[in-house]
Amino acid sequence: MPSPPPLDKKQHLKYWTRCLKSPLPHQYTGNDSSRLLLAFFMVGGIELLTCPSDLPGSDSPPLPSLITEPDRLALREWVLSLAHPSGAGFAGSPNMLPPPIFKTADDDYDPLTRTTVPNSPESANIAATFFALLILATSSSPSSTPTAFSRLNRRAILKWLKRLQRPDGSFGEIVSPHGIVCGGRDMRYCYLAASIRWILRDPEASPEEDSELDFNVPKLIEYISTSQTFDGGIGESGAHESHAGYAYCAVAALSLLDRPADLASSAKHESHALEKGIQDKEAFVKFCVSRQFAYLDPPSGDEEDEEDDEDGKWGDQDQDNFYLPKKLADLSLDESLTYIAFNGRCNKVADTCYTWWTGGALALLDKLDVLDSSKSATRAFLMDKTQHMVGGFGKFAGSPPDVYHSFLGLAFLATLDRTADDLPHFDEALCVSTATVERIVEARKSMLARGREVNAEKGMSAGLLDLAKLMANREGQLRAEKQQHATT
Amino acid sequence: MPSKSKGAPKAKEQANTGSNPSSANPSNINPKTINERSAYRYEVGNPLASKKSEVGGVQGLSPTERATWTNLTYVRKAQDQKRLPLPNKANKDLWKSINESGVPLRGLDELEGLKFPGNKIYDWGRDRAGRDIGEYTPEQFKKRRGKRLRVTQLEVLGRQFQALRRKVGGLATLEDEEIDKERIRREELAKLRMELYGEKTGTYAQDPEWDDIEPVAQVEGEGALASIAYSDDYAEAMSYLRAVMAKKEHSPRCLRLTENIILMNPAHYTVWLYRFSIISSLNISIKNEIEWLNKxxxxxxxNYQIWHHRQLLLDHFYPLFDPVDGQPATADNSEEVKEFALSEMGFLKKMLDEDAKNYHVWSYRQYLVRKLGLWNLSEEIGYVETLILEDVRNNSAWSHRFFIVFSNPAHASSNPEIPATKFDPKVPADVTEREVGYAKRKIEEAPQNQSPWNYLKGVLARGGKKVEEMEEFCLQFVNKLGEAEEEVTSSHALDMLAEAWAEKGEKEKADLALRRLAEKWDRIREGKEKGGHAALIAPAHSYSSATSRSFHPPRPQKNLHSFGARREGRNRSKTDGYPPRAGDESASKARKPGAEHEGAQGE
Structure with a gap:
């Protein structure tokens, strides 16, 4: 069967235009706390589709981005407006931000933990912070990239991140006013923490600065390394059921922990953290490839259940859209491998996003070649089954598109074989284009350079002040001496 | 002016009787709409206005008319502004002239041309439906005016209520009856405001209990993305929440507010924490809160946050269980804990009845087992077995079984904890045996189901047993490998055989097993058909080019354990251009009875 034609980027951009321009219906109220996440998928999806082609022989101009220069500035202001008043992290939406009266209130001293807690610290959320940083970088233009991070309180964010780590090495999503780390022990937070650290950490930090700002990296590696499950996968935490999404988070977190700060190319570094953190790599890869299965179309007439269940839902996969043929004789072996789909857990259903979570994890382990032979059937599944006619991808075959699956579908296509769809180089660890990682590196560099300048200025002015004091003292001494002379 | 009140009706009467015939048409006397009535009144009050504009200004009027018009304008201004005191004589003359001309003393101010669209005298505004209030019939207008009066009245009563409340020193000291009355008034007020102006008064704004809170509205920046068309209720509740959170108020009304918001947005990460702090400071019993959470x-x-909240609750309340002989209370030593555990499990069962693979529920269940020490609770193992009996492919249940068996402190090293994929010398041999037996039985029910195969593999590794011990068991599912009558009922069995043979150093057999997997058996996995319904899970598995390469030259033995050795599959036909062997005899055999489906059907 012929491979589906390349991605219709124009059609996908149309979908993103709709997302960008019109408010989401009230049914999205449950996503109120994750608006930065939704916003990132929009900005990131548009960026992937409008990057100039670097394929040899392609001379077609890139599609115009839907985000104009004034839009970029306004977007940046909006993102920055979601920063916690103390500078420590970001809130997920304007609704989650502490009211303005907090902006002037002093920090609270918490006698229990003997620390100073910013007012309402629980407003800042680890996921929101990660996506805020990604939006700032993704939406910057060549001229504004150097200042993309200039208004961040880098130190405050890193200090806050440090407070989100538990003694066992894991991370929570928010820190309570009493300094208690909240949120489950969840591999996702480990990933977000490792990403934020990579984006903001000063590679030339002195040991003193690291001890003040950096979290406990060996402890995090240790935490992840004890999380592999009996079937080789990784779950939410500890002994929880293995799950492709959490498995990706673990691998990506590890790979970021010792990634060189200026590594923006798609080249992989040799990650000792990854080596150490995944105890049984072979079993892990087996877990990943076991996520693949031959996807079969539902026999016609049996689709009602599917329709009922999946409308408007995304983010989970518990309904059964897993069609089994009535008679095996109806199938030829050939047909049954036309489409290959991925599930997130053993014996569960196909879902667009698990192609990404699994593919991304394998790519980070440099094992993507295990998907080589199933590449075209997997791509066919996305293109023919979950791609929607209005653009974007849905969760299941035939589902309406949503921003989450639309972005992750693109992410997977860019990871699997970007040339087939003329997509840009993709960074599997940070889940953005390589171009955006370059922006992050540049923005970080100039942020750090400015920080050093300010420190130097402070240092200089302090030196001048000392000198002035010294001179004043000396003058006073001289005057006193003179007076003494005069009196004697 | 003293004569004002007397003069006016008289003058009006005169006007009606014909000093201005042009405005005396009957439709204007009985106006159909408010606009018509206004126009009529205007003309009555300004008898010379239309004539003046007809003749092109004051200059066009006759001298008498001009004098009247001037006097009228003058006297109106004079009496309105109570300015320009005139000498007695002048005053008398003025009033005389006015009386003689018979024009009305009172009336709408004369307009310099008609200012409003549709030649209207006055803009009455629009109602909530956008309709011009001027187009109301006098009847409708009267009704509306009644409602507006009622609004004013209710507002006055509301202010009295607030004054009373201040006087007695707060809501708590007010009679319930007073508060109820105010509530009823506000309901009426909200209804009237809606009817009159289309203004929605939120539930909280209507409630006297919330009067002291100044809601903090959300500010949506200009460049905002992913805006959500929040419902009015959500927006209002959020604005009150932000206000009370800022005040750090912990009160029953705030608890109700968090409930309202959680029902609209259960993923709101701060409201849960806020709710938790209210519960702790109000000392609300865990039972009540858990009952509410269940709903x-x-x-x-x-939802994910719900389960985290439940954990927080338990963390907070667990220390209240009395320790037994200095040991933490567990289901083993405390009836109280056991009872609580069973009630929790009862609820979790309800949740899993809805979705037996709900990840958050299983995560919480593991937390509960650890926290309350439910390792030896027969109900716990029993429940997992029931679930596996119901659906042998329920991987969540298999995963939980592994957890209760192998994370049990009695069976597992704790310092340091040994990863699940590694041998733990603390696992008792009989436990390993028991679990191997269980997995085998479940495999026999459904040989192509990967869950028990994974489990078996996990048990072997954990218990330090060799895979080769499984050779005989696996051979049940693999017949005449490499021969024409080759029959395989489980690709997982073949996979394990390859490993077992490799372990034993039987390289050629291991190679053959891997080759057959790659060529055929792991290209597609299938169950068997039964009762008109067929089960098929078909991992296309892994087909690395590295593997296919390794199939051609003899592969070094050590590769068998490397990842590459596992990569089996379809790419051979894909990359080498061999047609897939769809019609292969043994392939069709394999599609015939295996026990897969019986198991999947739950016996």
Missing amino acids: VSLAHLK
Whole structure:
């Protein structure tokens, strides 16, 4: 069967235009706390589709981005407006931000933990912070990239991140006013923490600065390394059921922990953290490839259940859209491998996003070649089954598109074989284009350079002040001496 | 002016009787709409206005008319502004002239041309439906005016209520009856405001209990993305929440507010924490809170925060269980804990009845087992077995079984904890045996189901047993490998055989097994058909080019354990251009009875 034609980027951009321009219906109220996440998928999806082609022989101009220069500035202001008043992290939406009266209130001293807690610290959320940083970088233009991070309180964010780590090495999503780390022990937070650290950490930090700002990296590696499950996968935490999404988070977190700060190319570094953190790599890869299965179309007439269940839902996969043929004789072996789909857990259903979570994890382990032979059937599944006619991808075959699956579908296509769809180089660890990682590196560099300048200025002015004091003292001494002379 | 009140009706009467015939048409006397009535009144009050504009200004009027018009304008201004005191004589003359001309003393101010669209005298505004209030019939207008009066009245009563409240020193000291009355008034007020102006008064704004809170509205920046068309209720509740959170108020009304918001947005990460702090400071019993949570959980099956809240609650309240002989209370030593555990498990069963693979529920269940020490609770193992009996492919249940068996402190090293994929010398041999037996039985029910195969593999590794011990068991599912009558009922069995043979150093057999997997058996996995319904899970598995390469030259033995050795599959036909062997005899055999489906059907 012929491979589906390349991605219709124009059609996908149309979908993103709709997302960008019109408010989401009230049914999205449950996503109120994750608006930065939704916003990132929009900005990131548009960026992937409008990057100039670097394929040899392609001379077609890139599609115009839907985000104009004034839009970029306004977007940046909006993102920055979601920063916690103390500078420590970001809130997920304007609704989650502490009211303005907090902006002037002093920090609270918490006698229990003997620390100073910013007012309402629980407003800042680890996921929101990660996506805020990604939006700032993704939406910057060549001229504004150097200042993309200039208004961040880098130190405050890193200090806050440090407070989100538990003694066992894991991370929570928010820190309570009493300094208690909240949120489950969840591999996702480990990933977000490792990403934020990579984006903001000063590679030339002195040991003193690291001890003040950096979290406990060996402890995090240790935490992840004890999380592999009996079937080789990784779950939410500890002994929880293995799950492709959490498995990706673990691998990506590890790979970021010792990634060189200026590594923006798609080249992989040799990650000792990854080596150490995944105890049984072979079993892990087996877990990943076991996520693949031959996807079969539902026999016609049996689709009602599917329709009922999946409308408007995304983010989970518990309904059964897993069609089994009535008679095996109806199938030829050939047909049954036309489409290959991925599930997130053993014996569960196909879902667009698990192609990404699994593919991304394998790519980070440099094992993507295990998907080589199933590449075209997997791509066919996305293109023919979950791609929607209005653009974007849905969760299941035939589902309406949503921003989450639309972005992750693109992410997977860019990871699997970007040339087939003329997509840009993709960074599997940070889940953005390589171009955006370059922006992050540049923005970080100039942020750090400015920080050093300010420190130097402070240092200089302090030196001048000392000198002035010294001179004043000396003058006073001289005057006193003179007076003494005069009196004697 | 003293004569004002007397003069006016008289003058009006005169006007009606014909000093201005042009405005005396009957439709204007009985106006159909408010606009018509206004126009009529205007003309009556300004008898010379239309003539003046007809003749092109004051200059066009006759001298008498001009004098009247001037006097009228003058006297109106004079009496309105109570300015320009005139000498007695002048005053008398003025009034005389006015009386003689018979024009009305009172009336709408004369307009310099008609200012409003549609030649209207006055703009009455629009009602909530956008209709011009001027187009109301006098009847409708009267009704509306009644409602507006009622609004004013209710507002006055409301202010009295507030004054009373201040006087007695707060809501708590007010009579319930007073508060109820105010509530009823506000309901009426909200209804009237809606009817009159289309203004929605939120539930909280209507409630006297919330009067002291100044809601903090959300500010949506200009460049905002992913805006959500929040419902009015959500927006209002959020604005009150932000206000009370800022005040750090912990009160029953705030608890109700968090409930309201959680029902609309259960993923709101700060409201849960706020709720938790209210519960702790109000000392609300865990039972009540858990009962409430149960309801919310059933309504929001996929929510994550709910389960974290439940954990926080338990963390907070667990220390209240009395320690037994200095040991922490567990289900083994405390009836109280056991009872609580069973009630929790009862609820979790309800949740899993809805979705037996709900990740958050299983995560919480593991937490509960650890926290309350439910390792030896027969109900716990029993439940997992029931679930596996119901659906042998329920991987969540298999995963939980591994957890209760192998994370049990009695069976597992704790310092340091040994990863699940590694041998733990603390696992008792009989436990390993028991679990191997269980997995085998379940495999026999459904040989192509990967869950028990994974489990078996996990048990072997954990218990330090060799895979080769499984050779005989696996051979049940693999017949005449490499021969024409080759029959394989489980690709997982073949996979394990390859490993077992490799372990034994039987390289050629291991190679053959891997080759056959790659060529055929792991290209597609299938169950068997039964009762008109067929089960098929078909991992296309892994087909690395590295593997296919390794199939051609003899592969070094050590590769068998490397990842590459596992990569089996379809790419051979794909990359080498061999047609897939769809019609292969043994392939069709394999599609015939295996026990897969019986198992999947739950016996």
